[in-house]
Amino acid sequence: MTAPSSHRTSAELILAEEPVLAHNYHPLPVVVARAEGAWVEDVEGGRYLDMLAGYSALNFGHRHPALIEAAHRQLDRLTLTSRAFHNDRLAGFAERLAALTGTDMVLPMNTGAEAVESGIKVARKWGYDVKGVPADRATIVVAADNFHGRTTTIVSFSTDETARAGFGPFTPGFRIVPYNDLAALEAAVDETTAAVLIEPIQGEAGVVIPDDGYLTGVRELTRRAGCLFVADEIQSGLGRTGRTLAVEHESVVPDVVLLGKALGGGIVPVSAVAASRDVLRVLHPGEHGSTFGGNPLAAAVGTAVVELLETGEFQRRATELGGILRDGLEGLIGKGVAGYRSRGLWAGVDVDPALGTGREVSERLMREGILVKDTHGSTIRLAPPLTITAEELQEALGTLEKVLTQGS
Template sequence: MTLAPVQAARSSAELISAETPVLAHNYHPLPVVVARAEGTWVEDVEGRRYLDLLAGYSALNFGHRHPDLIDAAHRQLDQLTLTSRAFHNDRLAGFAEGLARLTGLDMVLPMNTGAEAVESAVKVARKWAYEVKGVPADRATIVVADGNFHGRTTTIVSFSTDESARAGFGPFTPGFRVVPYNDLAALEAAIDETTAAVLLEPIQGEAGVVIPDDGYLTGVRDLTRRAGCLFIADEIQSGLGRTGRTLAVDHEGVRPDMLLLGKALGGGIVPVSAVVAGRDVLGVLRPGEHGSTFGGNPLSAAVGSAVVDLLATGEFQRRATDLGEVLRSGLEALTGKGVTGFRARGLWAGVDIDPALGTGRHVSELLMAEGVLVKDTHGSTIRIAPPLTITREELESALDALGRVLG
């Protein structure tokens, strides 16, 4: 038997060049090709190491290859990976019980991606409006905020205000009203008898880590309760320890009617998302009305359960709080020295760079040369969201690198 020749390892430049003719050009990544990772560090194919300050847009809250999560995945891979929901599996009940207990809600609808969770919430909210609230058929509306990012499906970009997400993808799905973020008066004016729900990010991540005024989320909760509509909190980026609490809404002691989770729920290993809600809300779904072949699969449930166990200790929430003060202090020291402003909560920050020094992309490239990976967003803003496992020394080193780049 003749064996196929072993393909020689390709360099970063060769791999990047090889992607161009065969991959859709829907991303513009930094020119780094990651081959290995552990904890807060990644390594490219040439062996150069980088401190990861993006953490997969918060999908890697527990770092790369956290041993508890890897162990859970390995053990489950040896047992069972998929049944579909045509049958029960022995991991799903425990996952749902743990997630409901962690969030203080009743029921879980397991899905895969964050966008699927948002789409599922839109469907549930509309069905609840027709069956419970009594909104006439096909007239339900959902109020959202400008600057939002909830995903990229056709329905979701229908209520985006980011033209780059919308242009060329119409016609758009009706039934949404857009109001300014952090404006309770505008929100109240948009709610009427057809309103099924208000859908908001407690902190807008893609917009640049935009944090609303204290009391805004409490006001949203009060408005929706008085109006008899649902409050849906999209915590796909902000949730699961990132802000120093299990959920960003916990900073105001608010409990939404529906909670959307994803990213970190899969531990950076498998895509896992969920709609978590009260029984009176998710109870409107009946067999055959909604589903997912992979949603709630045993591998996802095993990893998701391990994530819930990590969060139940409170360790990661405390780390995000304590190290968040280090992050804030470092950014305050750079304000006026290339940083024009920043917004931070826990281990999450949007940092506005003086446009005279370059775009956010340019600064990200300079940081990459310093061995630190971040991601730009609109204009001259960069986002910092390291794994919650980062050490104080690593964080301070990254802030020093930012100072050098801006200096």
């Protein structure tokens, strides 16, 4: 057995030719050691403006003082009881989150994928217990090009072969239709359909925004069909688009809302299924659970996140700064940007393929002190912390223009 390489630095371990980490990610070659607000610092002291914000997990920036304070206070009191016992932070967190999202009840979990898995179980159980779907015949309709996580069940209804290949056999019970296509959705729904599960905006697909009226149509269709509308707001929710939830842009109220990422403030993984009592009461003790789900530390941080969102400040910032982002990208059309889609402080930017892949553009931006991440082809995503300043955002846009027009 090879002796541990504890004498090597973190950077050497990470960037080694034979790494100790499983290669399930392809990170940019930067090793972050410290962070504050919208900025991160690498192990050599280099500073970078974070324009990804942990795929929206860092909506409030790195180490937001109110969130760090809440975590410190709770660390000195209690961190975990499991759900075998009550803890004094969880019920208050659930009540505040339910009020924020306009729901009645909350099922706390940890990761976003857990929230999706939990939402699937709840929808199926509701289909059997309430709708009366015959046993083991419940179906859930989803959209092509979705991203809901990478568990075995979730990749079963992915159309991304990178996520699927080599991981079968797959879980049955899902029907895939084109995104933003109400006719196809209506044709797929029948008496076995327990739910329609969609992202109000498809993040991983390149920040794909549906036509006006699509979400309203999904709501009306599911109501007529007697099935649940489950909105995956894990990336799009909690202020990112200028509203608490992205569905609010069409004044739509889903039956079930899935939350994660920003709910943990960039400190601990926190996710939740928020829904009406009529939906979540289908769960009974022993049917679903999580040792860490709803732990006191997570509840304390989650409550502090809800308190920040209750002020409306971050939703306003996303709207106002989103205008700067949109105007800046509009000015880059024909200057290396072939197209873009944006809502609030979130954008998918299609770079002219002649200038390189999204990965290559991300690496050039990194060398100029801006961190973004590519998605498919020549598309990059921009999702800075909602705490970014207008000046910092303009700096990032200026650097993008430099990289696209002058090279780097």
